[in-house]
Amino acid sequence: MTITVGDSAKAVEALRRDLCAATRSDPDLYLGHADGKEFCSAYPSRGESAGYQAQGSVDRYFVELCLPGQRPGGTGNPEKKVRERFAEVMDDLREYYKA
Numbered sequence: 001m002t003i004t005v006g007d008s009a010k011a012v013e014a015l016r017r018d019l020c021a022a023t024r025s026d027p028d029l030y031l032g033h034a035d036g037k038e039f040c041s042a043y044p045s046r047g048e049s050a051g052y053q054a055q056g057s058v059d060r061y062f063v064e065l066c067l068p069g070q071r072p073g074g075t076g077n078p079e080k081k082v083r084e085r086f087a088e089v090m091d092d093l094r095e096y097y098k099a
Helices: 009-024 079-097
Strands: 004-005 030-036 037-045 051-058 062-070
Touching: 004 037, 009 037, 009 051, 009 062, 030 079, 037 079, 051 079, 062 079
Parallel strands: none
Antiparallel strands: 004 062, 030 037, 037 051, 051 062
């Protein structure tokens, strides 16, 4: 996980929106794209970036999470669990940075 400080909340949110739009626009490369409150995530299906990637913004902070490895398989929708956990992390960061 990487957290960087931007110049302003507006600039960080614009960066997040641009990255999420780029992810959304390439359905062959990104599987399971999901948008959440102030974040998006996806599972790249090929290349060095295979794994889970998420980008989010909290005020002036840009959050990026990359988990290497194959997309989880099995029953119980395991890829949804990863997104839910990142949503919880974003909630915690939102509480911490906006408090």
